Amino acid sequence: MFVKVCGLRTVADVDTAVEAGADAIGFVFAERSVRRVDPELAARLAARVPDDVLTVGVFSDVSATAAGEIAVAAGLRAVQLHGDYPHTAFADLAGVPVQLIRATALKPTTDVEVGAFGEDMLLLDSPVAGSGERWDLATLDGAWPQGKWILAGGLDPANVGTAIAASRPWGVDVSSGVESSRGVKDQGLIRDFVRAARSAT
Numbered sequence: 315m316f317v318k319v320c321g322l323r324t325v326a327d328v329d330t331a332v333e334a335g336a337d338a339i340g341f342v343f344a345e346r347s348v349r350r351v352d353p354e355l356a357a358r359l360a361a362r363v364p365d366d367v368l369t370v371g372v373f374s375d376v377s378a379t380a381a382g383e384i385a386v387a388a389g390l391r392a393v394q395l396h397g398d399y400p401h402t403a404f405a406d407l408a409g410v411p412v413q414l415i416r417a418t419a420l421k422p423t424t425d426v427e428v429g430a431f432g433e434d435m436l437l438l439d440s441p442v443a444g445s446g447e448r449w450d451l452a453t454l455d456g457a458w459p460q461g462k463w464i465l466a467g468g469l470d471p472a473n474v475g476t477a478i479a480a481s482r483p484w485g486v487d488v489s490s491g492v493e494s495s496r497g498v499k500d501q502g503l504i505r506d507f508v509r510a511a512r513s514a515t
């Protein structure tokens with residue numbers, strides 16, 4: 315099970331996630347986010363992360379090209395694009411040395427085939443990303459994506475095991491569910507989440 319902890323902004327939180335065994339950690343660049351980091355902070359935090367942990371830049375309101383440039387400049391190894399980015403956005407990142415994560419809310423029109431837009435991973439999230447809201451797994455009616463798809467949206471240490479059992483994702487992603495207050499990570503909850511996700515598999 316691939317475990318991503320997102321929205322990190324401090325050295326202590328990054329070190330905790332790495333020590334807890336996270337496979338990926340995310341830095342949010344979205345303008346509207348309480349978890350927003352600037353490229354300098356992201357670069358400083360990413361420099362602490364060992365090579366076997368994927369560092370991800372999370373974007374929602376800039377072009378894919380700009381996201382790629384910011385991620386590469388900060389030394390990040392993946393770009394997560396949230397929202398209605400078209401196929402062409404992912405094509406614009408071909409040749410940029412980052413892995414691509416297509417993050418989307420599940421709508422009737424959502425293409426849930428992993429790689430349909432040229433992405434390496436597909437992340438299925440609630441309609442308001444980073445809100446901590448869950449979405450109804452029954453929406454997929456058992457037609458789970460195949461391959462590298464990541465379940466996100468309102469996960470926490472208490473519910474991640476049940477969510478994994480119900481949907482059998484390739485990975486899980488958490489942000490709000492490991493916070494003591496909005497935007498403030500709780501290191502105990504980060505450890506609990508990674509442990510719970512691991513023991514569910």
Ligand SMILES: O=C(O)c1ccccc1N[C@@H]1O[C@H](COP(=O)(O)O)[C@@H](O)[C@H]1O
Pocket residue numbers: 320321340342344346347348349372373374396439440443444445446447466467468469487488489490491
């Ligand atoms: O965290 C945010 O504020 C955010 C803003 C814009 C795009 C994505 C954002 N967060 C991502 O949302 C998912 C799930 O978060 P949660 O666990 O429901 O809080 C995660 O990938 C975050 O990185």
